[in-house]
Amino acid sequence: MTHRDPSPSAHPTASSPPSPSAVPSSSPPSAHRRLRPTETAEPLSPEIEHLLLEALRGIRYGQVLLIVQDGKVVQIDRTEKVRIAHQ
Secondary structure, three states: OOOOOOOOOOOOOOOOOOHHHHOOOOHHHHHOOOOOOOOOOOOOOHHHHHHHHHHOOOOEEEEEEEOOOOOEEEEEEEEEEEOOOOO
């Protein structure tokens, strides 16, 4: 039989955050630049507007998520849920 140490230091919990050195950086610091209050995002191009309207068209339950980087839409995610009514 193996003896296990029940002390918290031996077994970190899920609520304890990882140390900064343990979390790899997925993007350079410049990628986290925020727009200043006086800056605005670029206007949507006709192509982006069309893609956004297509993502919204016909959806009853779900969400449409725009991913924006440096003030430009770079991705549109559409998640649709189907509600099943039991009678």
